[in-house]
Structure formats: C-alpha cells, structure tokens
Amino acid sequence: MQFLKTRSGRIWMWALTLVLGGLLVWGTQHDAALYHDPIMRVTNVQTGKRTTMTDDFQNKDTQTTQTLTGHILNGPHRGRKLTISNSYSQSRAMDQRYRRGSQLFVVIHSHSRQQLTATAKDLKRDTTLVFMIWLVVGLLLLILQFSGFMAFLSVAANGVLFYVAILINGSTQGAQVLWIFGSLAVVFAALTLWLVIGANRQMLITFATTIGGTTLALVMGLLVFHFTHERGVTYESMQYVTQLPRPLFLAETLLGSLGAVMDESTDIISSLFALKRERPELTAGQVFKSGRQIGSTIMGPLINVLFFIFVADTFPMAMLFLKNGNSWGYTFTMNMSLGVVQSLISGIGIVLAVPLASYLASRFMGKQVIK
Amino acid sequence: MSAITVLGLILLILMILVGGKAGAQSFLALLLNFGLLFLAIVLVAFHFSPLIVTLVVGMLVLALTIFMSSGDDLSSMVAFIASAVVLVALVCLIVPVEQWGLVQGFGPEDSEDLEGLSVLVGINFVQVTTATAILSTLGAIAEAAMAIAAGLSEILQQHPQVPVSDLYREGILVGKQIIGTTFNTLFFGFFGGFLALFIWFTGVHYSFGEIFNDKIFVSEILMILFAMVSVILTVPITTWVMTRAVSRQRRHPAKSTDDR
Numbered sequence: 001m002q003f004l005k006t007r008s009g010r011i012w013m014w015a016l017t018l019v020l021g022g023l024l025v026w027g028t029q030h031d032a033a034l035y036h037d038p039i040m041r042v043t044n045v046q047t048g049k050r051t052t053m054t055d056d057f058q059n060k061d062t063q064t065t066q067t068l069t070g071h072i073l074n075g076p077h078r079g080r081k082l083t084i085s086n087s088y089s090q091s092r093a094m095d096q097r098y099r100r101g102s103q104l105f106v107v108i109h110s111h112s113r114q115q116l117t118a119t120a121k122d123l124k125r126d127t128t129l130v131f132m133i134w135l136v137v138g139l140l141l142l143i144l145q146f147s148g149f150m151a152f153l154s155v156a157a158n159g160v161l162f163y164v165a166i167l168i169n170g171s172t173q174g175a176q177v178l179w180i181f182g183s184l185a186v187v188f189a190a191l192t193l194w195l196v197i198g199a200n201r202q203m204l205i206t207f208a209t210t211i212g213g214t215t216l217a218l219v220m221g222l223l224v225f226h227f228t229h230e231r232g233v234t235y236e237s238m239q240y241v242t243q244l245p246r247p248l249f250l251a252e253t254l255l256g257s258l259g260a261v262m263d264e265s266t267d268i269i270s271s272l273f274a275l276k277r278e279r280p281e282l283t284a285g286q287v288f289k290s291g292r293q294i295g296s297t298i299m300g301p302l303i304n305v306l307f308f309i310f311v312a313d314t315f316p317m318a319m320l321f322l323k324n325g326n327s328w329g330y331t332f333t334m335n336m337s338l339g340v341v342q343s344l345i346s347g348i349g350i351v352l353a354v355p356l357a358s359y360l361a362s363r364f365m366g367k368q369v370i371k
Numbered sequence: 372m373s374a375i376t377v378l379g380l381i382l383l384i385l386m387i388l389v390g391g392k393a394g395a396q397s398f399l400a401l402l403l404n405f406g407l408l409f410l411a412i413v414l415v416a417f418h419f420s421p422l423i424v425t426l427v428v429g430m431l432v433l434a435l436t437i438f439m440s441s442g443d444d445l446s447s448m449v450a451f452i453a454s455a456v457v458l459v460a461l462v463c464l465i466v467p468v469e470q471w472g473l474v475q476g477f478g479p480e481d482s483e484d485l486e487g488l489s490v491l492v493g494i495n496f497v498q499v500t501t502a503t504a505i506l507s508t509l510g511a512i513a514e515a516a517m518a519i520a521a522g523l524s525e526i527l528q529q530h531p532q533v534p535v536s537d538l539y540r541e542g543i544l545v546g547k548q549i550i551g552t553t554f555n556t557l558f559f560g561f562f563g564g565f566l567a568l569f570i571w572f573t574g575v576h577y578s579f580g581e582i583f584n585d586k587i588f589v590s591e592i593l594m595i596l597f598a599m600v601s602v603i604l605t606v607p608i609t610t611w612v613m614t615r616a617v618s619r620q621r622r623h624p625a626k627s628t629d630d631r
Contacts, residue, residue, distance in 0.1 A: 035580050036578070053491065055492070057492075059493050061493040089490075091494055091495060093491075093496040094477055105584070122586065125584045126583045129583060132468065133596065136596050136600055139603045143543070143607055147551065162569075170570065170574055220381065228372060228377050232375050240568045242574045248566065252566045256563030259556040259558060259559025259563075263555060297390075300386075300397025301517055303401060304510040306556075306560050307401060309511075312408065312507035316500060319412050320492065321488070336409075342564075345378060347382045348378070348381060351394075
C-alpha cells in the first residue's frame, strides 16, 4: 500500500492497469471457447428489402431483412460457415441490426452434415462491458491515484457483498428480503466508512448518522403508507418482480437512500471536524449551526442525484406508453410514480440527516479532535 | 391524498425547516427538474431528435440545479461551465459505446411488461437509450461540480493570493475527498434501483456468461460506469475552469464579480 503512494509506484500501477486491461479487452474478443452457446462472427452483411408498416396507433415503422454470413467460433461446429437471416425495425426496441465484425450468439436448429441452419439470438457484449470498466479504472488511477484506487476497492467490496446478499435472498425464496438487505446496509455502511475515513471517532459518528437517517426515512415512509393506505403506490408497475413486491420495494429504497445519506453525513461531519481543529474555541451550539448550514447547501443537489437515477431509467418505457395512446397521467402512474416515491423517501432521509449529523458531531466530537 | 402528495409535502416542510429559503429553493428546483424530464419524454414521443432534446434539457437541468442552490457567484458560474463541458464530453463517450454495445430498448426480461404494447413506434431506441444514460448522470455531474467549485472557492476566500498552479493541486485534493463517497451514492442509488433485476437473474439461474452479455444487465451496468466516468472527469475539468476564471479575474481586477 505504501508503495502505491510513491511516484514511481503510481506510474508502475498505472502502466500495469493499462496493459492488463488492454489484454483483458483483447481477450474478450477471443473468449468464444469459454461459452457454451455457439457464437458466430459476421464477415458479410447483405441488406434486403424494406417494408413499411403501421400499428393501431398510427405509428409508422419499417422492417428490414439482412442476410448475415460468417463462421462459428466455438463448440462442435467450430469453423463452419453459416448464413442466417435476420430482420430489424427502424425503432430496434426488441431486434438488432448486426454489422460486419459483430460477434453474436446463435441458436443452431439442424445438425445435418451439409447445411447448418440457425437464428440470431443476441449480440455478445462482454467486450463493451470490460472496455468500460477498464476506462473507469484507468481514469481513476490517472486522475485520483491512490484515493481513486481506494474508491474502486470500496465499490468492488460492496459489489461482492451485494452479490452474496442476493444469493442468500434467493435461498430463502425472498421471504426475508427486507431483513437481509437491512442488515447488509449496516455492514455496507461500516465497511465503506472504514475504507473512506478509517477506524476512529469521526467514523463512528458518521456511521451512526447514516444508519439513523436511513432508518428515520424508512419509518417515515412506512407511516405515510399506513395513513394514506398506499394510495398511488403502484406495486403492480414494478419491473422484474419475482417475489412479493412490497418488501422488495422497501429494500430498494433503503439501499438507494443509504449511499446518499452516507455521502452527505461524511461531508458534513468531516467539515465539522476540520472546523473544530482550526478553531477549538467553538461551542457545541456554533458547531451545530455550521453543520446545518453546510448540510442545507448539499442536500438539494444530492436528492437530485437520486431523483435522476431513479426516474430517468423509466424513459424508454414511459415513451412507449405515450406512443401506445396512453394519457400522461396513466403513463406517469405506471412508470414513474414508484421512482418518485423512492426519491421522496430518500430525500426525507437526506434532509433529516443534516440536523442529526450536526447534533451528533457537536455533542460527541469531544476533545480528542484538538491535537 | 395519495402517498406521493403527502411524502412531497413532508419533504417540502422538512427542507424549509432545515434549510430555510435555500431549502424551499432546492425543492422548487427538484419540481422543475421533474417537469423538464417529463417534457423530454413527451418531446421524444412527438418525434423530436432524442439526442438534441437531451442536450437542451440537460443544459437546462444543470443550470437549474446549480443556480438555484445557494452558492456564491463565482463557484456557481464555474460549476455550471464545468458541468456543461463534462456533459458534452460524456455525450461523445456514450453515443459510440451505445452504438457498439447495442443495449437499446427492451430485453426478454421485459416481455411481461410489454404485453399489449406495440414496440414498432418508429423512434430509434438506440438514441432513446443513449438519452436515458445521459439523463441519469445529470444529477451526479451537477453535484460533483458544485462540491469541487465550492471547496475551491472556500480555499480562495481563505488564501486570496494562492498561486494558480497550487489551486490545481488543491482541486484534485478536494476531488479525492469527495470521490469515495460520491461513488457510493452512485453504487447504492443504481443498485437500489436494479435490485429486482439482480434477484431475477439469480432466481432464473442465468449463467455468468448469460448475465454479462444480457442486454438489460449490460445496459444498467454501463449507466453506472458512465456516471462514474462523468464524476471522475468533473474533478479536473471543474478545477481547470476555476483556475481559468481566477487567472482572468486577477488580470482584470476591475471586472471581478465580487469583493474578493
């Protein structure tokens, strides 16, 4: 770790990431052998005829056929030539227009010796994914160096925890989803804050604020749900639901607000600790007041971050609803209302964390701060 | 009253209690941002180009978010210019990557939600998905730019004569402090949103190979990665814009916007 803080250590680390990442990206171009499903590389594309069509809502679209020629890269049919036909629409919401050089998964239908027939299933996307991860890691190390590395480490560690929690949730058939992710949230917060701040009093106060703010937000949300009988909370519009939607929704909201509340309380409390170090004569009341001031400038933009994450995601589906003759109100209810509820509950947590952080910091900062 | 109205009112009251006038302003900015986002969807449904709509709406959202929250003139101006530059840079990255990964539209996992809907609506979903990815990072860009501009402006207040070269180093230092926590906001924000999808993948026993090539999964992960790139880029770009603004101010002291 110390090595990474020196100049040559950083350069070495960066060069290593660059080369390793480049090799990985190159490797995903040639990893077809690792896959069970047959993969084809397209070497030639012939575009066929295009037909125009109109649906019940007067939406015009076109359907174009293309003939793809290529060869199979893996499995028992490796190296064999293959010609498949594919069709795509102008909107391409559910279909694909393949290009020369694309690698795609195919489903082989007949195994006769002379002729293979197959249909295109989907594009192979691992190269794109690995390239983007490489870009993020490279930029992090280049611009933010050691801190960038730590930030990446904490995200990676949380990712692993998240995966484990999903496995546990799967093994309990989703009955305990809120408890699993609730306790996970505590572990997440402790681990992240330990990585970002280190194990000290400041970390403890930030940790308490994070858990307190998130819990308060969730309790507030549940109270409102209780008194309004969940009017306008359309669980039936949740996507990809395989288990009871209500606890799942609450778990999603809990995770969403946790990160933002943690971000905010870290900012407020570290500023307050710095302030106290510079001016030890400040009273608890004055510290509280500064905390509230810092907090009120950052809470708005933070709620905004979550709002765009939760709601922008519904863009394609909402647009499709509008194009299918639905009213604005119905489109909102069926697509965006849950995201808005999530943003509002998280927002309440973010706002409540401001006085909480200021209070806890002003009370428990203690004299240890003064060096 | 519906749950949304009550939650909205509670948020408004709390924001005013904690932040006073600034809190009320931030709430208003939030409402206006929602209006802009909905407007973008409606405009695209009316066949306006998704990319142009996104760029215009994006600029408006950044301006609203930054100028309606309480910062001093210099840091707000710097944050806005920097976030606009980041937005343009991000568009240059997102457009080719989305073309390459072809993660547009919907996947087989969506088929239940799509029942009864016609998907042949004549609007290019590659562009719609690109627009979605850009819009979802707007909040993060604005927040990061404001945090760094505010941090630098505070340093300038305490040491008005700090050399421009030092200012650059300070900017990266401020960036180092915020990046770890900002990443966590993004990570939890996005993963909170995708929890149901990830549970689906394990429940239906997708193999790793299937997951890493799945249209919806790759699309969601790309959104997180784009947001991370945008936050990383915000650090040097905001610092650079700030150093330019400061060195210009020092050359023409009469034109400076305030008493610093």
